[in-house]
Amino acid sequence: MKKAILISCALFLGACSQNAAKSKHADMPIEDGKVYEKVLANGMKILVKVDRRSPVVVNQVWYKVGSSYEHNGITGLSHMLEHMMFKETKNLKIGEFSEIVAENGGRDNAFTGKDYTAYFQTIAADRLPLMMKLEADRMRNVRISEAEFKKELEVVKEERRWRTEDKPGSLTYERFQAAAFMNSPYHHPVVGWMEDLDAMSMDDAMDWYRRWYAPNKATQVVVDDVNPFDVFALAEKTFGKHKAVDLDPPKPQPETRQRGERRIKVHGRAELPSLLLGWKVPTLVTAQGDAEVEKEVYALEVLAGILDGGNSARFPRELVRDQQVAQGAGAGYSLADRLQTLFTLSGTPAKGKTVEQLEMALMEQLQRIKDSPVSDAEMNRVKSQVLAADVYEKDSMFYQGMVLGMLETVGLNWGKADEYVPMIQAVTAADIQTVANKYFTERGLTVGELVPDVAQQGGQ
Amino acid sequence: MRSLMKIAVTLSILFSVFVASAENIQNWTTDNGAQVYFIETHSIAMADIRMVFNAGSARDKISGVAALTNGLLDTGAADLDANGIAEALENVGAQMSNASLRDMAVLSLRSLSDESRLMPALSVFTKVLSEPTYPKADFTREKKRLLLGLKSQKQQPAAVGKRAYFKAIYGEHPYAEMPSGTEASVERIQRIHLRRFHKNYYVAKNAVIAIVGDLSKERAMQIAEQLSSAIPAGTAAPVVSAVTALTEAKRLDIQMQTQQSHIMIGQPGLRRGEADYFDLYVGNHILGGSGFASQLMQSIREDRGLAYSVYSYFSPMQELGPFTAGMQTKNDQRQQAIELLMDNIKGFIANGPTQAQLDKALKNITGSAPLRTDSNSKLVEYLAMMGFYKLPLDYLDQFNDKVRAVTVESIRNAWQQRIDPDKLVTVVVGNGE
Numbered sequence: 001m002k003k004a005i006l007i008s009c010a011l012f013l014g015a016c017s018q019n020a021a022k023s024k025h026a027d028m029p030i031e032d033g034k035v036y037e038k039v040l041a042n043g044m045k046i047l048v049k050v051d052r053r054s055p056v057v058v059n060q061v062w063y064k065v066g067s068s069y070e071h072n073g074i075t076g077l078s079h080m081l082e083h084m085m086f087k088e089t090k091n092l093k094i095g096e097f098s099e100i101v102a103e104n105g106g107r108d109n110a111f112t113g114k115d116y117t118a119y120f121q122t123i124a125a126d127r128l129p130l131m132m133k134l135e136a137d138r139m140r141n142v143r144i145s146e147a148e149f150k151k152e153l154e155v156v157k158e159e160r161r162w163r164t165e166d167k168p169g170s171l172t173y174e175r176f177q178a179a180a181f182m183n184s185p186y187h188h189p190v191v192g193w194m195e196d197l198d199a200m201s202m203d204d205a206m207d208w209y210r211r212w213y214a215p216n217k218a219t220q221v222v223v224d225d226v227n228p229f230d231v232f233a234l235a236e237k238t239f240g241k242h243k244a245v246d247l248d249p250p251k252p253q254p255e256t257r258q259r260g261e262r263r264i265k266v267h268g269r270a271e272l273p274s275l276l277l278g279w280k281v282p283t284l285v286t287a288q289g290d291a292e293v294e295k296e297v298y299a300l301e302v303l304a305g306i307l308d309g310g311n312s313a314r315f316p317r318e319l320v321r322d323q324q325v326a327q328g329a330g331a332g333y334s335l336a337d338r339l340q341t342l343f344t345l346s347g348t349p350a351k352g353k354t355v356e357q358l359e360m361a362l363m364e365q366l367q368r369i370k371d372s373p374v375s376d377a378e379m380n381r382v383k384s385q386v387l388a389a390d391v392y393e394k395d396s397m398f399y400q401g402m403v404l405g406m407l408e409t410v411g412l413n414w415g416k417a418d419e420y421v422p423m424i425q426a427v428t429a430a431d432i433q434t435v436a437n438k439y440f441t442e443r444g445l446t447v448g449e450l451v452p453d454v455a456q457q458g459g460q
Numbered sequence: 461m462r463s464l465m466k467i468a469v470t471l472s473i474l475f476s477v478f479v480a481s482a483e484n485i486q487n488w489t490t491d492n493g494a495q496v497y498f499i500e501t502h503s504i505a506m507a508d509i510r511m512v513f514n515a516g517s518a519r520d521k522i523s524g525v526a527a528l529t530n531g532l533l534d535t536g537a538a539d540l541d542a543n544g545i546a547e548a549l550e551n552v553g554a555q556m557s558n559a560s561l562r563d564m565a566v567l568s569l570r571s572l573s574d575e576s577r578l579m580p581a582l583s584v585f586t587k588v589l590s591e592p593t594y595p596k597a598d599f600t601r602e603k604k605r606l607l608l609g610l611k612s613q614k615q616q617p618a619a620v621g622k623r624a625y626f627k628a629i630y631g632e633h634p635y636a637e638m639p640s641g642t643e644a645s646v647e648r649i650q651r652i653h654l655r656r657f658h659k660n661y662y663v664a665k666n667a668v669i670a671i672v673g674d675l676s677k678e679r680a681m682q683i684a685e686q687l688s689s690a691i692p693a694g695t696a697a698p699v700v701s702a703v704t705a706l707t708e709a710k711r712l713d714i715q716m717q718t719q720q721s722h723i724m725i726g727q728p729g730l731r732r733g734e735a736d737y738f739d740l741y742v743g744n745h746i747l748g749g750s751g752f753a754s755q756l757m758q759s760i761r762e763d764r765g766l767a768y769s770v771y772s773y774f775s776p777m778q779e780l781g782p783f784t785a786g787m788q789t790k791n792d793q794r795q796q797a798i799e800l801l802m803d804n805i806k807g808f809i810a811n812g813p814t815q816a817q818l819d820k821a822l823k824n825i826t827g828s829a830p831l832r833t834d835s836n837s838k839l840v841e842y843l844a845m846m847g848f849y850k851l852p853l854d855y856l857d858q859f860n861d862k863v864r865a866v867t868v869e870s871i872r873n874a875w876q877q878r879i880d881p882d883k884l885v886t887v888v889v890g891n892g893e
Binding site for chain 1: 505826834
């Protein structure tokens with residue numbers, strides 16, 4: 001079986017280079033750093049970013065499915081399915097996928113998020129055709145047996161124990177998210193509730209697979225020193241064989257408006273307390289079509305940098321070093337989430353300080369942002385760091401691919417990536433004050449606190 | 461976006477592999493004795509500088525001094541306080557980071573190569589490296605933060621396990637301690653200890669400077685001189701004392717109210733640069749070092765669903781670094797898991813791999829050579845490692861040939877010589893009730 005694939009791939013290569021030679025695009029100059037796009041007849045999008053630096057190819061296939069597509073009772077299903085995608089297909093035996101990648105000197109894995117499931121290989125550039133053949137195969141041909149499903153479900157439960165159950169901080173964050181989002185699917189964790197995992201069946205996984213794994217719900221991203229038109233030709237021969245599937249889009253499920261502060265406590269087997277504050281804010285996706293809100297998104301991004309972007313930012317400078325109220329403190333915001341998301345502040349009180357003192361200090365920080373404009377020096381520092389990071393990112397082909405794949409998969413165009421730097425540069429101190437006053441309201445606040453429970457270790 | 465002429469794929473393959481080869485690594489010594497390793501690559505307008513000193517926690521007389529000496533470098537230097545240092549770097553988009561391991565103390569800088577950015581960044585970096593002031597207020601605060609950090613480690617079964625494991629396999633050797641020290645040892649640390657440590661070990665003859673990026677050889681030479689001449693020549697640190705071999709198998713159970721038990725099994729393994737490195741490396745790749753392709757993953761996760769993560773690795777160091785295998789599993793199946801892990805290790809030592817396993821591993825390792833050096837950040841780390849452990853300049857060129865020379869017999873012999881299956885230490889953290 002393995003041989004069959006290798007042989008047909010060799011044929012592929014021949015066909016492909018022939019095609020390239022005759023292609024009408026053969027004389028077109030290929031620009032380094034540029035992204036080339038093609039949509040196949042079946043609706044699958046292919047993105048190729050040309051990177052002249054490396055003989056290595058990064059190949060990623062992104063699917064529009066993740067935990068935010070799930071409903072109560074089946075949480076964790078997208079992630080569980082991701083695990084099953086490495087098992088058996090019509091053409092491959094169990095485990096053969098990764099075995100072939102390894103024998104070809106590659107590394108492969110996958111990740112599931114709220115809004116996407118993505119599969120990737122990093123491998124010598126001449127193995128791209130083989131990777132595309134394998135990915136096209138598992139897009140439609142996966143088989144799931146009862147025995148393999150049951151075994152893998154135990155692996156996933158171990159993963160949840162390791163990621164969440166035994167980490168009091170993760171456990172608190174999960175419950176904090178659940179408290180902040182009532183009806184939005186951002187309510188539940190990517191790995192799923194243990195209670196839902198307990199009840200998950202092979203049929204659930206198969207249904208989910210048939211429903212979301214289709215060419216019209218997928219994007220392939222290639223970062224490589226390659227002629228994009230060769231990749232497009234290959235894509236026609238591999239992914240292009242699959243028919244588009246008629247799929248209902250997920251229900252919109254916008255979060256219902258919060259009508260007052262919410263507070264939760266999580267008692268955990270912890271040595272130190274910690275604190276999370278969150279407010280609901282828009283993202284580039286929810287802002288689509290509204291230029292004003294889109295500006296706000298970038299202002300929120302700069303605000304996160306003012307608070308927590310580097311060692312000169314306000315949190316490390318004032319909360320950790322000057323006031324010594326925090327052991328550590330941070331600000332978090334994912335501007336490319338598919339649904340309305342949280343802007344979070346978090347921290348652990350310094351020795352001798354209480355959670356209440358830390359909360360007060362964090363709120364004071366926000367009040368200052370609301371009341372007085374951020375200094376030019378601070379604005380410039382954040383912007384300098386963004387400009388430099390834009391250069392540094394070129395050192396990671398994988399990251400470059402991730403940006404494109406994620407933007408496409410959450411429903412933005414990959415071209416949004418090019419807007420990032422200019423939009424950040426355009427943010428003013430007044431913009432930051434405006435968004436702070438608009439979104440960080442008393443009634444919109446959710447607070448999560450981890451309470452160390454040393455006496456009754458383990459709790460539940 | 462630059463517009464480039466079309467370059468044949470084969471040409472770029474040659475070029476990239478070239479970048480990490482001996483011909484492309486430039487190596488020299490600064491006037492006062494620092495070793496410099498440089499790769500010139502202009503594809504991105506940035507520069508990476510990684511300075512490593514033989515000043516890890518293996519040098520500690522009071523555990524935690526090396527880590528605080530390194531960690532507090534950016535809290536005050538020459539005329540700058542912590543804010544001044546951070547502002548000066550972040551104004552030009554530069555990123556500075558540090559790390560303190562058992563062998564190495566690391567200080568690194570990433571900057572744009574444009575001189576209007578690079579020069580100010582280098583100026584701060586030089587001060588931080590050479591003139592730390594360890595201000596009293598910062599020292600007091602950071603000591604408190606380290607103590608609280610140590611306390612928080614007690615809620616993490618992985619951290620508790622690692623600490624106990626190193627203690628159990630290294631006994632009285634300096635590698636036994638975690639670089640972050642213990643609450644008792646950190647309480648004893650005074651500012652003077654940091655000053656002395658810096659004076660003794662942050663010296664040119666104890667340093668390797670690795671540079672990768674968009675710089676000419678001349679500019680790299682200037683930079684190396686600027687950094688090295690800011691510190692005294694000093695002397696290289698003495699050799700680390702020898703590790704005493706374990707005399708018996710041990711099992712340590714640590715009770716913790718977790719859902720999973722964390723398991724670590726191992727013993728002291730090997731020094732960096734030793735002749736049998738490739739036999740052990742390839743062997744470990746097969747046993748537990750290659751993710752889904754490894755024997756441990758197959759036996760414990762794929763066949764039985766007992767764990768999410770299971771692995772083994774060698775960490776070659778100046779003195780015998782550890783060989784470690786580990787996994788996590790829910791408490792009630794931990795005994796089964798430990799036995800299975802142990803059987804796999806002992807079986808591998810007794811029999812070595814099969815020829816089929818070896819063939820697959822060779823294909824994977826040799827085929828993935830380009831992945832090892834596909835970014836500036838990986839290159840600069842390799843250069844610093846090669847310099848620190850005095851590996852030959854053609855280390856990366858030779859890598860695949862040395863891997864191909866390994867046989868089933870050479871793997872079995874090397875493992876049998878290095879790892880005594882009857883003297884393995886097992887540490888288990890979890891709820892055994």
